Amino acid sequence: MSDDFEDFELPEPPMLMPGGDATFDQAGIDALFGFDGTAPAPQKSGLKAVIESNVISHERLPMLEVVCERMIRTFATSMRNLTSDAIDVSLEEITSHRFGEFMNRVPLPAMFGVFKVREWENFGVVTVDSGLIYAVVDALLGGRKGNSSLTIDGRAFTTIETMLVSKMVQLALDDFAGAFEAIEPVGIELERVETSPRFAAIAGPTNIAAVATFRVDMEGRGGKFSILLPYATIEPVREKLLQRFMGEKLGRDRIWETHMACELHNTEVLVDVVLGEKHMRVHDVMSMAVGQTIALNRGPDDPLEVHCGGVPLGHAHIGQRCNNIAIRLVTDISKGFPK
Structure with a gap:
């Protein structure tokens, strides 16, 4: 935690008066709470910096990284079958963000696919940036390979564009569910596709979410998409995602359970x-x-x-x-x- 608060400036301690009592004047009070009588400083200090800090305690989920690494191999094959192009899919990063902060930072125009995990009875979001949207639409409608797709601003996405991108998002979710089977079998359904982050709000703005960002390259064109899972959504499998490797067992061992059941029946x-x-x-x-x-x-x-x-x-x-x-x-x- 010391690295996260290295830039915090602590105020000077109050001066002792001749009587021996520590007293604050207005300048000392302003310094304690991070206020300054002059122009606002870009760097916060005092208790104001602690209270308004955006520091997030990032919890590393090793098994989620394994799931995403397995997903990119199957998703690349699925995209090749869909577009008949040479597809390269890579995992850029897995981080933790506040839900509202991440959604507000997504550059528009973009698409937001809201999906539901039946077994967990909760939701997640897939965000697709404009570069990948137009690359997929261009590839599925017969655009020339190697030409970068042009982003057309000032208009909403058409029904055809939404349907084509929804097909790609569903493929990504199917492959994500398939990669998750090694941890726990899940069923993921794409419920709707929105073009505004306000209509894709599935969690509170301050809720923490795990975000996996992928990049798709399609012969000179492509873009990024992210799978956002609030911590409330992955809570049922949080203990399994904290495992360091696939063979680590935090709960019961099914192999020994089956073996002991067979031996008990023969006793x-x-x-x-x-x-x-x-x-x-x-x-x-x-x-x-x-x-x-x-x-x-x-x-x-x-x-x-x-x-x-x-x-x-x-x-x-x-x-x-x-x-x-x-x-x-x-x-x-x-x-x-x-x-």
């Missing part, structure tokens, strides 16, 4: 059937002889307790099957015996 257990119980004195037990009979308070049709390792499992009836003594459970194991 042999010893089940005891309690025919009855009788309280006896130690003297009577020690004086027992061969052939002596112990009377139990159980009838032939009474249910007997079934134990495993001393733990009651349920009740069963005793009988005979194929010349063997057998039991038949009359209650479910999980609910057969009161706790």
Whole structure:
């Protein structure tokens, strides 16, 4: 944090009066809160600089970088199949921005694709700059290769241009969802395409969002697009995105879970059937002889307790099957015996 506040100027401490008490005059108060009686300085100081600072604690998401790197390979192939041009897709950066600040910095004209992640029940935004918009439209409508597309200002995008760019955005979202399957399967749907950032507001202006910026080069023409995911959207998979590598397991391990389930099903257990119980004195037990009979308070049709390792499992009836003594459970194991 020391690097973020190196340019902050702290005011001089107040002077001690002869009585020993620290007092502030108006100049000291203005210096403390960052105000100056002269012309406004470009550099803020004091508490005003701390309060109004735009410093964002950037949380690195290693797995999001892996997802984006995997996406650019599949998206380049998808764009080649769509435009029949030589496409080069690269990941420029992954940063964190405040949602309102980033949307206000997008140069217009631009398109904003609002998409929904069904499993997370939240939204994200894809921003496409004008250079990429006109490059895609020019390529899909048969423009010559190698010629840079011209940006036409002063008019809104036509329905055909919006539909063509929406097709490219949907391809990018499909490939992004496909790259995300290694982390968690998701379904992404493009809901609408807007041309004004006001109509694509899916989060508060001060909310922090992760922004992945890509560049698309199409034989001398192209531009950039960004995938913006508010932290509230990626909260369900935040722990997985914080992993340093794909094999790191912060939760349960499915391989060992499956292996243990198979081994448990093949494990042999010893089940005891309690025919009855009788309280006896130690003297009577020690004086027992061969052939002596112990009377139990159980009838032939009474249910007997079934134990495993001393733990009651349920009740069963005793009988005979194929010349063997057998039991038949009359209650479910999980609910057969009161706790």
